[in-house]
Structures are given as C-alpha cells and as structure tokens.
Amino acid sequence: MAVITVRQAISDALREEMERDENVFILGEEVGVWGGTYAVTRGFYDQFGEKRVRDTPIAESAIIGAAIGAAMTGLRPVAELMTINFAFSAMDHIVNEAPKLRYMFGGQFKVPMVIRAVGGGGRQLGATHSQTPDAVFAHFPGLKVVAPGTPEDAKGLLKAAIRSDDPVLFIEHATLYQWRGEVPEGDYVVPIGKSKVQRPGDAVTVVSYSKGLQLTMQAADALAKEGINIEVVDLRSLRPLDMDPVIESFKKTNRAVIVEEGWRSYGVGAEVAARLYEEAFDYIDAPIKRVAQKEVPLPYNRTLEQMALPQVADIIKAVKEVL
Template structure:
C-alpha cells in the first residue's frame, strides 16, 4: 500500500483510465495547458496531447452539453467543472439532459459520462465559491452522485465512474486534495453505490461523507478519550444511496448523528434521518441529530466562515446530545 494524497489518487485514476481506453478524453476550463486549477491534470496535456485534454471556453452549459453529445456518439468524456458553484450554469444539462435522456428515449441513449467537480467551503472564497450543494444534485433520478472522503475511495470510485455507462457527478472537496491515505497498488475499482464503515464503534452511529468524514474522525478520536466509541459510516455515494450499513449500525448503537457540510434544510441529513426512522424507528433510543452548515450564505471573514461551517466540536456536542 502506498500513501498518497487525494490529488494524486484522482490524478492516477484519470491517467490510468486514459492509458487503458483511447476513447476517454478530458474537457474543461484550464485542464490542459494550465494543468488544472487544482493541478489534478498536471502533465496530462504534454503526455496525452490537445485532442484528449481539451481546454474549453468558460462556458459551462456547452462543456456539459458537448460532453453529453460526445458520450452519445460513442466516446467516454470526463468533463471538469472548475467548481460545483459553476455547475449551476450547466444545471439544465446536468438535470434536464444527462439525468433524463436514457429513460426518456426508452433506453436508447447511453451516456458514459463523468462530470468531475469541486465543492466545499473553508478557503475564504466568499458565498459564490464555497457551496456544498450536493443534495440538490442527488435529488434527480438518472444521475449518480459520488463524493469520496479518502484517497483510496477517490481512486477506486473515479475508475468505476469512468467505466460506468451512466452519467456520474463526481464531487471532490477543495480542502481534501492534500489529505494523505493508503491506496492499494495497481488497478482496482470500488463500486458506486456502497456505503462503508470507516471506523467501528458501539455507542453511536455517525453518518457522513466527503470532507466531513475527516471532521467526524477527529471528533471520534476525542470522544474515544472519554470512553465513547463512535461508529462512522461514510456514504461515499449520495445517489444511489446505500442505507444498508447505516441501518445495520443504527440497530446496534440505537443513536445517530448525521454530519454534512451543506445546509441543514432539505439536506443529506434530512434524507438519511428520514430513512433511518422509516426503516428502524423501533431501534431509536434518542432523536437523531443533524450537524450542518449554518443557514447563511458563507461569509468571507475567516472567523465568520468557520462559525458557519460544521466543526469537530459541533459533532462532539451532537453526539453527547444523543447519548
């Protein structure tokens, strides 16, 4: 097992897949000559050339729209949207086209398409560049929404996303690129649509994903010092949502805290909590708690921004609330 960063893991997945299949190509803003604004595609342009690493105009609708068309024509495009905040400019093509074409034309259209994008706050980029709107995209049947929290999952899930014949929105987190983790040697995949227990425990179930996995793991370490053992279930994929490990864990601990970076209202936590109540109501020993972003547009000022984002202490407080 090699210990690499999230950035390296994602980059390796892209590189290895492009070496494997010449029909895979990348398109997006600054993916080529620049090397990617988050440096994920650094070196790709020189190695794979301008045909397979395509710099686009700053025009998100046609980036996603052209990727859909090229997928229909038999290629396997990986479109990059510089941040998920810009995905709103391509919203129509993500939800009205990509998510619907296979169904709407009776299964005739096949869209082997990945849209890689970057979400999350914490870098003082202000309200328009710091959002975590993952739940919005997870609302639409026909789309797959993947949001890994470890380098191992990122590499394996990105490979599965590229090999999938469905449109996948692959959401990376802006502050996870330097996060290191063990990654298996060689070619491996992790299937889309499976949650995973990232830390075993007996006292409380923490359900989370992406950046908040890191926050939750830190909270669990501190709680362990007080003798509280939290079990952490990482969703990894928001659609299709795999509730199996969540329900199994909840039936054991009877208590749950859901931690997400996005806003609480109509969020991932709302969905997961509802499903736990629907499937395991009789096992609940306390009302489920949700930890989420404060209901404000994210402010620029560092202190205010950190106040708005979910912190380790918020998770600890919520866990103690359900115990």
C-alpha cells in the same frame, strides 16, 4: 500500500483510465496547458495531447452539453467544472439532459460521462464560490452522485465512474486534496452506491461523507480518548444511496448523528434521518441529530466563515447529546 493524497489519487485514476481506454478524454476550463486549476491534470496535456486533454471556453453549458453528445456517440468524456458552483450555469444539462436522455427515449441512448466538480467552503472565497450543494444534485433520478472522502475511495470511485455507462457527478472537496491515506496497489474500483463503515464502534452511529468524514474521524479520535467509540459510516455515494450499513450500525447503537457540510434544510442529513425513521423506527433510542452548515450564504471573513461551517466540536457535542 502506498500513502498518497486525495489529489494524487484522483490524478492517478484519471491517468490510468486514459492509458487504459482511448475513448476516455478530458474537457474543461484550464485542464490542459494550465494543468488544472487544482493541479489534478498537471502533465496530462504533454502526455496525452490536445485531442484528449481539451481546454474549453468559459462556457459551462458547452462543456457539459458537448460531453453529453460525445458520450452518446460512445466516448467516455470526463468533464471538469472548475468548481461545483459553476454547475449552476450548466444546470439544465446536468439535471435535465444527461440523467433523462436514456429514460425519455425508451432506453435507446447511453450517456457514459463523468462530471468532476470540486466544491466546499473554508477557503474565504465568498458566498458564490464556497458552496456544498451536493444534495441538490442527488435529488435527480438518472444521475449518479458520488462524493468520496479518502484517497482510496477517490481513486476507486473515479475509476468506477469513468467505466460506468451512466452519467456520474463526481464531487471533490477542495480542502480534502491534501488529505493522505493508504491506497491499494494496482488497478481496483470501488463500486458506486455502496456505503462503508470507516471506523467501527458501538456508542453512536455517525453518518457522513466527503469533508464531513474527515471532521468525523477527528471527532472519533477525540471521543475515543473519553472512552466513547463511535461507529463512522461513510456514504460515499449520495445516489444511489446505500442505507444498509447505516441501518445495520443503527440497530446496534440505536443512536445516530449525521454530519454534512451543506446546509441542514432539505439536506443529506434530512434524507438519512427520514430513512432511519421509516426503516428502523423500532430501534430509535434518542432523537437523530444533524450537524450541518448554518443557514447563511458563506461570508468572506475567516472567523464568520468558520462559525457557519460544521466543526469537530459540533460533532462531539451532538454525539454526547444523543448518548
């Protein structure tokens, strides 16, 4: 198996899908001539041409709206938002149009589109450019929301998203682009809506995804040295949310910590904890803990920003508290 970065995995998935299916095309700000502001689509403009790699105006509603319309005609657009923070400028199209058109018209339409959006804090970009608002989007039935953590899942889930007949929000994390990992050879997909145990253990179930997964894996290494073996469950998809591996693990450990980069209130941790209380109450041996972002707009100053973001030490502390 080849070892590649998350960035390469996403780029490979896009290229392979575009080579496979002429109906797949990319649109977004600086995706073409520039090569993508995160270099994910570097070389695409030369390989596929301006028809299939379309630079757009800085107009997020136009990008997502046009992707919706094109998808309704049977094309498979991959719309790139330069950052997920700009999704708010296209909020109506993302949450109020794409996920509702099929249902609202009695199943007449299909909207096979992908919105790629990179988010996350930790790069000193200030409060408006550093958010991890994944839970906001996962709130809406009709949208599929995936947020992979590893290169293998990034590639396989993006392929699944592009082949899906439904609108998929594909959330990337900017500080994960350099994370390396093994990727299977050849064409493969990772199904949307399937959680996965990324590291087996027996002490505590730690549930996470995306950037939180990377932090959790680092915490797992540190804890293992102390003889504490946590089981790491990666959600990978936030909607549909697959709780089965989480509950299975919890029935074994009877303890859970949920790690996310977004704010604690009304977040992914809140949802997973509530489901554990609802579906596995008899197995609870300790309070379920959440590790998340402090409830502040992220500051520019590096020290303050890191104080607000969840850290490996926070995960280790939470695990020890529930033991």
